[in-house]
Each structure stands twice: as structure tokens, then as C-alpha cells.
Amino acid sequence: MGFFFVQNKKADKNLKGLSPEFLRKHECNVCPLNNVENAHPKMEATGSEQPEVLIIGEAPGRTEDERGKQFVGKAGKVLRDRIPDGWDSKLRWTNAVQCRSPDNRTPEIIELNCCKPRIERDVVRTKPRAIFGFGATPLFQIVDPDSKHRSISLWRGRKLPVNVGGHLCWYFPMHHPSYISKLRKYEPKDLNSYGSDEEFAFVCDVKNAFGQIDSLPDPVIHSVEEATADIELVDDINRVAELLEIAGNDPTCGVDLETNCLRPYTTDAKILTMSCSSRSTTFAFAVDHPGATWTKLERKQLDVLIKRFLYEAKCRKIVHHLPFELEWFGYFYGTGCFYSSVWEDSESQAYMLDARRGGLSLDFLCLINFGLNLKAISGLDRKNLEKVPVHQVLRYNGVDSRYHRLLYIAQLKEIKARKLKDLYEHQMRRVPALVLATMHGVPIDQTVVESFESKYGGRLKAALKAIEDDIDAKAFAHKKGWAFNPLSPRDVTILLKEILQVDSVATSKAELDQIDYPIAQKIVDCREAQKVLSTYISPVSVNSGENVLFPDGMIHPIISTTTVITWRTSSESPNIQNWPKRDEERKEVRGQVKHKDARKKNVEMRIVSFDYAGIQARNVAMESKDKALVEAYWHNYDIHTTWMEKLNKAFTKWIPKDKLKDKAALKAFRHLAKNKFVFPSFFGAQPFSISASLGIPQNLIEGVQEEFFDQFHDIAKWHKDLEKFYFKNGYVTGLSGFRRYAPVSANERINTPIQSDESIIVMDAMARLSEMEDPRYQAMLMVHDDLTFLWPKAEIEKRAEVVIKELITLPFEWTRIVPIEVEMSVGEDWINMAEIGKFANNSWNGIVELKN
DNA sequence: GCGAGAAGCGCG
DNA sequence: AAAGCGCGCTTCTCGC
Numbered sequence: 008m009g010f011f012f013v014q015n016k017k018a019d020k021n022l023k024g025l026s027p028e029f030l031r032k033h034e035c036n037v038c039p040l041n042n043v044e045n046a047h048p049k050m051e052a053t054g055s056e057q058p059e060v061l062i063i064g065e066a067p068g069r070t071e072d073e074r075g076k077q078f079v080g081k082a083g084k085v086l087r088d089r090i091p092d093g094w095d096s097k098l099r100w101t102n103a104v105q106c107r108s109p110d111n112r113t114p115e116i117i118e119l120n121c122c123k124p125r126i127e128r129d130v131v132r133t134k135p136r137a138i139f140g141f142g143a144t145p146l147f148q149i150v151d152p153d154s155k156h157r158s159i160s161l162w163r164g165r166k167l168p169v170n171v172g173g174h175l176c177w178y179f180p181m182h183h184p185s186y187i188s189k190l191r192k193y194e195p196k197d198l199n200s201y202g203s204d205e206e207f208a209f210v211c212d213v214k215n216a217f218g219q220i221d222s223l224p225d226p227v228i229h230s231v232e233e234a235t236a237d238i239e240l241v242d243d244i245n246r247v248a249e250l251l252e253i254a255g256n257d258p259t260c261g262v263d264l265e266t267n268c269l270r271p272y273t274t275d276a277k278i279l280t281m282s283c284s285s286r287s288t289t290f291a292f293a294v295d296h297p298g299a300t301w302t303k304l305e306r307k308q309l310d311v312l313i314k315r316f317l318y319e320a321k322c323r324k325i326v327h328h329l330p331f332e333l334e335w336f337g338y339f340y341g342t343g344c345f346y347s348s349v350w351e352d353s354e355s356q357a358y359m360l361d362a363r364r365g366g367l368s369l370d371f372l373c374l375i376n377f378g379l380n381l382k383a384i385s386g387l388d389r390k391n392l393e394k395v396p397v398h399q400v401l402r403y404n405g406v407d408s409r410y411h412r413l414l415y416i417a418q419l420k421e422i423k424a425r426k427l428k429d430l431y432e433h434q435m436r437r438v439p440a441l442v443l444a445t446m447h448g449v450p451i452d453q454t455v456v457e458s459f460e461s462k463y464g465g466r467l468k469a470a471l472k473a474i475e476d477d478i479d480a481k482a483f484a485h486k487k488g489w490a491f492n493p494l495s496p497r498d499v500t501i502l503l504k505e506i507l508q509v510d511s512v513a514t515s516k517a518e519l520d521q522i523d524y525p526i527a528q529k530i531v532d533c534r535e536a537q538k539v540l541s542t543y544i545s546p547v548s549v550n551s552g553e554n555v556l557f558p559d560g561m562i563h564p565i566i567s568t569t570t571v572i573t574w575r576t577s578s579e580s581p582n583i584q585n586w587p588k589r590d591e592e593r594k595e596v597r598g599q600v601k602h603k604d605a606r607k608k609n610v611e612m613r614i615v616s617f618d619y620a621g622i623q624a625r626n627v628a629m630e631s632k633d634k635a636l637v638e639a640y641w642h643n644y645d646i647h648t649t650w651m652e653k654l655n656k657a658f659t660k661w662i663p664k665d666k667l668k669d670k671a672a673l674k675a676f677r678h679l680a681k682n683k684f685v686f687p688s689f690f691g692a693q694p695f696s697i698s699a700s701l702g703i704p705q706n707l708i709e710g711v712q713e714e715f716f717d718q719f720h721d722i723a724k725w726h727k728d729l730e731k732f733y734f735k736n737g738y739v740t741g742l743s744g745f746r747r748y749a750p751v752s753a754n755e756r757i758n759t760p761i762q763s764d765e766s767i768i769v770m771d772a773m774a775r776l777s778e779m780e781d782p783r784y785q786a787m788l789m790v791h792d793d794l795t796f797l798w799p800k801a802e803i804e805k806r807a808e809v810v811i812k813e814l815i816t817l818p819f820e821w822t823r824i825v826p827i828e829v830e831m832s833v834g835e836d837w838i839n840m841a842e843i844g845k846f847a848n849n850s851w852n853g854i855v856e857l858k859n
Numbered sequence: 860g861c862g863a864g865a866a867g868c869g870c871g
Numbered sequence: 872a873a874a875g876c877g878c879g880c881t882t883c884t885c886g887c
Contacts, residue, residue, distance in 0.1 A: 585870035
């Protein structure tokens with residue numbers, strides 16, 4: 008077997024050449040803390056001899072050492088205050104390390120190893136049903152995840168089955184109360200208030216943990232032997248057919264691919280191996296791994312078998328990180344299987360249950376759900392699977408598909424228990440729609456790219472030359488002994504402080520614009536050119552060594568649905584969602600997005616965008632059901648002009664007298680009122696910051712905002728209701744039912760439902776269009792409130808009518824309170840976009856006409 | 860030489 | 872007490 012245990016590298020180093028086995032054998036005799044002079048050295052566990060719960064801290068603090076008892080200091084009170092009545096006699100207390108270190112430092116790996124047998128003996132003897140572990144120290148004394156998963160913030164609030172010296176029980180990781188105490192921004196006045204958002208989350212964790220004790224199931228831990236047992240490695244084509252048939256007729260089947268690279272679009276991209284796991288069988292077979300033994304004919308037959316499985320097998324196909332497998336299956340076997348099969352995604356489930364970043368990997372979830380450390384059975388070079396012997400890749404592949412399915416089954420219970428089944432259905436409809444967008448690709452015109460490369464490249468060169476010649480840069484080099492680097496925040500800080508001698512806290516553009524020395528502008532010029540070039544031009548240039556282009560001349564940005572904590576999508580490789588649009592000059596980089604047939608006669612490919620008009624503000628109306636705001640939408644009241652006028656009435660110096668009849672100037676002030684007063688107020692901005700951004704005294708803003716919430720009093724009430732709900736339930740939710748768990752800060756609590764409502768409205772429309780299974784209605788891009796398509800000019804009107812109807816006909820009852828409107832624009836490229844019209848669901852006649 | 864984190868800046 | 876939210880990418884810096 009190719010499986011072996013991989014030691015944590017960092018741990019190795021900190022062990023100073025001693026093995027964990029050695030340390031655990033000799034315990035105190037080899038522990039650096041053995042002879043420390045403490046009031047209570049080697050403090051034994053205290054409390055119940057038959058505990059329900061064992062509480063493990065880090066190490067005794069000063070108070071603890073003095074009194075010979077755990078958690079009795081100031082930090083200990085933060086925890087003890089939160090223990091529900093009636094539990095005192097059911098608790099046992101100990102620490103990961105039993106001796107206080109002289110300088111009260113965090114215990115070292117050696118000490119933790121020496122002390123581990125003592126804890127194991129205690130646990131085996133007293134048999135607690137659960138362990139509440141506070142801080143990272145006791146957690147990682149017991150479990151050994153890889154370095155990516157060693158932050159306690161990722162673990163707190165969950166539970167996992169553990170085996171401590173042979174006793175199986177549940178472990179509840181939580182932050183250490185001393186950390187919570189340190190994070191306090193103020194002293195809570197009673198038990199209904201919290202010193203920080205994290206403290207509220209901590210209190211939720213403690214409460215939830217105690218609340219679960221009575222109903223805990225028996226912990227089950229999967230051993231490495233079980234995880235790797237009975238995986239059939241198949242090299243007989245008839246047997247592959249047989250097993251695919253069996254698995255395909257089971258209700259659920261885990262599916263996993265191993266490939267030689269991340270994306271399928273390059274000519275050398277290969278599926279190396281594939282594996283399936285259902286209730287009756289787990290098997291894996293080579294596809295194009297160099298170690299495969301298929302004859303040419305068999306290899307052809309294999310494709311037919313895989314295709315038949317993908318298109319016809321009735322099982323629910325379960326993947327962990329489904330977008331990856333769909334992209335590969337779609338590329339090699341056609342995208343028809345996206346909708347002909349039922350696909351499930353255990354990563355999406357995990358995201359719904361707990362969206363914390365870094366907590367979605369199969370390894371981590373297996374530790375949480377099954378106490379199984381997959382890390383310990385891999386041990387092979389994941390990045391170079393082509394070089395790994397095929398039987399090893401197959402075993403590895405088989406374990407993964409097995410755990411895709413087991414994880415799905417385990418998490419499905421929890422999804423149902425939390426009543427998230429409907430939302431999961433929505434989430435699963437997002438995946439194929441977005442994979443199809445990714446596969447569609449975004450065309451890039453290299454002649455445009457080249458012209459920008461030369462333009463911004465030249466500008467960068469000139470800016471660098473100007474800095475080289477600058478007198479202050481020369482003074483800098485003379486004084487510091489190295490050349491001034493305008494891109495280095497450190498160098499710019501030094502320049503500002505020591506050479507120019509100006510007061511400045513940051514080195515941002517806003518600060519630099521205030522500075523009178525010529526070098527300030529030169530730094531800004533340099534940064535701008537470098538930013539545009541390196542972020543938006545080089546990545547799509549064939550001339551750049553590190554571009555994200557594929558052989559088809561397109562970019563295929565990955566639009567993810569399991570990254571953003573609020574249910575928005577994110578985009579990477581490249582991030583196509585943040586290309587310049589506001590800056591009049593730099594927005595031209597969008598012109599790089601252009602189809603090669605944009606000017607071809609009788610084709611004239613066009614970029615066609617549909618943007619939900621003011622969707623977030625409409626979401627505020629949906630969430631708050633505010634009477635005044637809702638009415639404004641139905642009657643087209645311009646609330647922003649109203650509040651511009653009110654702001655100017657309160658602070659008459661705001662709009663200069665001579666501008667009061669200047670239409671263009673008033674438009675700009677309306678824009679300010681909208682974006683710096685109305686919307687921020689919806690989202691919880693305080694007079695302090697609104698005052699700063701508008702330049703109107705704070706006391707005047709306070710007055711206007713009071714009047715504002717007087718008019719929109721249901722918005723004020725909604726803000727208050729959100730608070731109440733959050734502190735009662737420990738999470739924030741929105742009309743779609745998604746959840747974001749504590750800690751969530753005050754303004755995040757307001758913003759989160761808005762972002763998620765927005766995303767669910769737009770993604771549902773994109774999915775409905777995609778489900779037509781007609782490439783004409785498959786969006787190419789999704790940018791939060793915008794869906795973009797690539798169509799031949801002659802088809803635009805006809806197709807737009809279908810798309811607009813779908814976009815403004817929303818299937819969610821909760822959206823009906825306000826009208827919904829989309830704005831359509833068309834362009835030869837992504838910058839020269841002309842607005843075609845606005846289409847609202849309370850007025851549109853169903854027809855789209857292009858005026859030439 | 861690599862990874863993590865901060866600063867800075869682009870979008871909705 | 873701090874003072875609308877959510878991202879990804881590039882560069883620099885620092886520590887290993």
C-alpha cells in the first residue's frame with residue numbers, strides 16, 4: 008500500500024529531534040517544565056469523577072497556579088459566567104499542559120507531547136461524553152490537521168468526533184476565554200451584553216455546546232483501514248462496464264476525477280483516472296494515465312461507457328467541488344450531462360452549513376465529520392499525478408469518491424434539520440449555469456491588448472523616468488542608500504516623512520493628491536500605469552508569460568458560488584468582476600473584450616448586457632417593506648433629489664448659490680446625496696462618516712438623518728429587528744433563507760441580507776435561462792447585478808425579448824413588493840456599450856427594438 | 860524560494 | 872468602541 012503517515016513539518020522542527028513516541032513514553036521526565044517552581048506544579052484535573060463534559064484549557068495562569076484550580080482567573084470568569092445552571096457537578100477541568108511556564112507562554116510542542124498521556128489516562132478513566140476545548144492548544148494536541156487548517160477560528164463553533172487514548176467522544180472547539188477577554192472593546196455591563204462581536208459568538212458556542220450534550224449521538228470515527236478498504240482497481244473493460252452499471256443503479260454515487268492539470272482547455276489536458284463509489288461498490292479505473300493498459304479499442308469503449316454513465320445512469324452523482332468535474336466532463340463528454348443527470352455537491356452543502364473560508368476542503372470536512380485524517384493516507388505528489396504509479400493514484404481517487412458520497416449523506420441530514428433543502432436546490436442550479444458561462448469563455452482581441460500594452464507601458468516608463476530625475480527621489484537615494492521605489496509603500500512612507508517632511512498616515516492616492524511636491528503626482532502616475540498594465544492588460548496578453556488565456560484565444564474566468572460569505576459570486580483567473588468602469592480613461596481596458604467577428608459582415612457579434620437597475624435599494628425595500636420607499640418605486644418619486652434638497656436646507660453652504668439653477672451641477676449633487684447619504688444610511692452608516700465624506704457638519708447630518716428615518720421608519724425598524732433576530736438566534740438571514748453565523752458585526756448584519764437577496768435574484772434568473780438548454784440564452788458573464796451575453800447583431804432583438812422576460816419575472820413572492828427593472832446595453836466591445844432601454848415588469852410591452 | 864499578510868485599488 | 876458591505880489581484884515585506 009502506498010499510504011503512510013506524514014508528519015507536520017513545523018512540529019518536526021519544534022521537536023528538536025525527539026520523537027513524539029519518546030516524549031509520550033517518558034512524560035514529565037523529559038519535559039522542560041518538569042522542575043518549574045510553581046505553587047501548584049503538575050496540577051491534576053479537578054471536578055467530577057464521572058463528568059458529562061471535560062473542559063480543557065491551555066495551561067494554568069498565575070491565578071490558577073496560586074489556587075490550584077483551572078479557569079479561576081479573570082479570563083476564566085468569562086467562561087464560568089456562561090455555564091448554564093445545574094452543570095457545575097457534571098464538569099471536569101484540566102489543561103493541555105499541567106504546569107505553568109515561568110513566562111506564561113504558550114506551551115511548546117514538546118510539552119504538549121509529554122502531557123498528552125496524562126490527559127488520555129484521565130479521559131479513559133472518567134469517560135466524558137464531550138470535551139470542550141478552549142483555544143488552539145488543546146485542539147491540536149488531539150487532532151493533527153495540515154497547516155492550512157490550523158486556525159482555531161476555523162474550528163470554533165463546530166463539533167467533531169475524537170479518539171482520546173481509546174475513548175471516543177465529541178470535541179467542541181472554542182476560542183480561549185482569555186482571547187475573548189483581550190478582544191473586548193468595552194466591559195459588558197451584564198450577561199445580555201458582549202464586549203465584542205467575537206464574544207457574542209463565543210457565548211453562542213458555549214450555549215450550543217451545552218445544549219447538545221443530552222442529544223449527542225454516539226461518535227463514529229473512520230479508521231484509515233476502513234477508508235482505504237475494498238477499493239476495486241479495475242483494468243478490465245468489461246468489469247468497468249459492469250461496475251458502472253451497478254453504481255449507476257444505486258441511489259447515490261460519489262464521482263471523482265484525477266487530472267494532469269487544473270483546466271481542460273489546453274491540448275495536453277488529460278483525465279488521468281476516474282472513480283465511483285455507491286452503496287454496493289467503490290472502484291477506480293485509469294483513463295489517460297500513462298500507466299493505463301487499455302488497447303486503442305478499449306480506450307474508445309471506455310469513452311462510450313463514461314458517456315453512458317454521465318447521460319443515462321439514474322443515480323444522483325455526488326462530487327465534492329462540482330464545478331471542477333462538470334468543467335472536465337463537459338469538455339470531454341459534452342455539456343448535455345449537466346442537465347440530464349442529477350448532480351449533488353458536498354462542497355456546496357458544507358458552504359451552506361458554514362461558509363467560513365478555508366473550511367470547505369474534503370480533508371478538513373472528513374476530520375470534522377468522521378474524525379478521519381485523509382492527510383495521513385495521501386502522501387503522494389498531488390501536483391504531479393502523471394508521474395505517480397497508476398495503482399496509487401487509483402486508490403487515492405477511490406478514497407475521494409467514497410468520501411464525496413459519505414460526506415454528502417452526513418451533511419444532508421444537517422441541511423434538512425436546518426430547513427435549508429430549498430436553498431440547496433437553488434445552490435445546485437447555480438453550478439451548471441456558471442460552469443457553462445466559464446466554458447463559454449470571454450473573447451479577447453489581441454490587437455486592442457497590444458495597443459494598450461504600448462500605451463500604458465510607455466506611460467509607466469515615462470513615469471519611472473520622471474521619478475528617476477526627481478530631486479526628492481535623488482535626495483532619498485542619497486540619504487537611504489538605495490533607489491526610491493515608487494511602488495513600495497515603505498519607500499513612499501519614508502519619502503513623505505524624512506525627505507518631504509509632511510504629516511501623512513497613509514500612502515494612498517487620496518493622500519498623495521493632497522501633497523504639493525511634484526514627486527507625489529509622479530508616484531500616482533506610476534502606480535496607475537502599473538496597476539492597469541499588470542492587473543488588466545498583461546493577464547490577457549499573448550505577449551505576457553503569465554497570462555490566463557487559453558489556446559482558444561479566450562479567458563475562462565472561474566465564477567465561484569462557494570467563496571463569498573454573503574452568497575455573492577466571485578471571479579478569478581482573471582477577476583472579470585472588477586475591470587475598470589468608472590474612470591473615464593482606464594475603463595477603456597474593457598475594449599479588450601471583443602469577438603473576432605465583431606465586424607464580420609452578416610455576423611457582427613455583439614456584447615449584450617442586462618443590468619438590474621438599483622437592485623440593492625430594491626432589496627432594502629423588500630427586506631424592510633418600508634412604506635415610503637415602496638411607494639417611491641411604484642410612483643417614480645425621486646427620493647435622492649428630495650434628500651439633496653434637505654441636506655442643502657440644513658447646510659446652505661453645501662450647494663453654492665450660483666449652482667442652484669445649474670442642471671449639471673445639481674445632477675452631481677443629487678449623485679452625492681444618493682451615494683453618500685441615502686444609500687449609506689440604508690446600510691447603517693453613522694453621521695460621523697457621512698459628515699466626513701460630504702463635508703457637512705456632523706450635528707447637521709444627525710438632524711437630517713433623524714428626519715430621514717422618520718420618513719423611512721420601517722427601515723429603522725428593520726435595522727432593529729435584524730439586531731433582535733441575530734442576538735436571539737446567533738445568525739443573520741434574509742428573505743431567501745440563507746444564513747451567516749456569528750460573529751457578524753452591526754453593519755454586516757444589515758448588508759448581508761441585501762447582498763444575498765441580490766445574488767439569489769440574479770443567479771436564479773441566470774439559472775432559469777441556462778436551464779432552457781439553449782446556448783443562445785446562456786450568459787457569458789455574471790457581475791453581481793449584470794448578466795452579459797455574446798450574440799450576433801441580427802439576433803439581438805428576438806433573444807433580448809426572451810431574456811428580459813425571464814429577468815423581470817421573478818419566482819420569489821418576496822420580490823413582488825416593488826417593480827423590477829433591467830437596463831439593456833449593446834456594444835461591439837465591452838466598452839462602447841450603448842444603452843438600448845429600460846424594461847420594468849410593471850410597464851414593458853414585451854417588445855425590444857434596436858434603433859440603429 | 861515560498862507563503863502569509865498588509866497595503867493599495869479595481870468592481871458591485 | 873468604531874464609525875456602510877462584499878470580493879480578487881499585484882506588489883512589497885517579512886519570516887522561515
